[in-house]
Amino acid sequence: xxxxxxxxxxxxxxxxxxxxxxxxxxxxxxxSAVDAWKHSDYLCRNYIxxxxxxxxxxxxxxxxxxxxxxESLDRKYKSQDDDxxxxxxxxxxxxxxxxxxxxxxxxQEFQVLLHEIQAEVIALSESFQVVVVIEKLPHxxxxxxxxxxxxxxxxxxxxxxxxx
Numbered sequence: 291x292x293x294x295x296x297x298x299x300x301x302x303x304x305x306x307x308x309x310x311x312x313x314x315x316x317x318x319x320x321x322s323a324v325d326a327w328k329h330s331d332y333l334c335r336n337y338i339x340x341x342x343x344x345x346x347x348x349x350x351x352x353x354x355x356x357x358x359x360x361e362s363l364d365r366k367y368k369s370q371d372d373d374x375x376x377x378x379x380x381x382x383x384x385x386x387x388x389x390x391x392x393x394x395x396x397x398q399e400f401q402v403l404l405h406e407i408q409a410e411v412i413a414l415s416e417s418f419q420v421v422v423v424i425e426k427l428p429h430x431x432x433x434x435x436x437x438x439x440x441x442x443x444x445x446x447x448x449x450x451x452x453x454x
Contacts, residue, residue, distance in 0.1 A: 291341055295334060303334040304360040335359060375410050382407060382422075389428045393454060397423060401447070420450045 295301040308327055311320055334356040342350060353359035381403055387396045404419055424438050438445075438453070445453070 291338060294341075295337060298333075298337070300330060300334040300337065300356075303331050303356045305357065307357070308355075331356060338363075375412060378403070378407050378410060379412070385426055387426050387428045389430055393427065393431070397451065397454060400426065416446055417444050420445050420447055423447075423450065 292301060292304075295304065308331065309320075309324055311324060335353070338356055338359055339347060339350065350359055350362065353362060385400055385403065387393065387400075400423055404414070407414065421439075424435055427435050438450075
């Protein structure tokens with residue numbers, strides 16, 4: 291939606307307040323600027339409202355300006371992004387490898403999870419990622435885990451996958 295409003299040159303109505311007329315006798319140019327603002331503000335609000343699902347339309351129709359509407363939607367859906375981050379971190383911490391599946395398939399599954407975490411802009415250094423994967427190797431791999439942990443040279447994830 292933000293991209294669409296930007297292409298229509300309406301995105302500024304999401305952050306700026308309406309211009310006000312000065313006290314006294316307003317000039318024609320000021321009146322036309324306020325009229326143009328009101329028209330574009332109306333368009334912006336209704337483009338947003340038109341993009342909402344029918345069930346949400348009645349919930350958000352009370353907002354009179356696109357700025358208020360946008361801030362309300364932003365608060366609602368940013369909190370859901372935070373919940374998604376918490377969910378991914380929970381999956382990351384609870385991930386366990388088991389002996390009944392191949393290690394490579396489980397490492398690949400963990401890499402997908404790491405990619406999703408990075409997509410949510412949660413920064414984890416590559417060396418941290420490698421150490422976590424080493425720690426999550428199945429219990430039967432404890433000798434190999436100790437060998438990898440005592441290596442002096444840091445490994446990238448690619449190096450680690452090759453070693454496996």
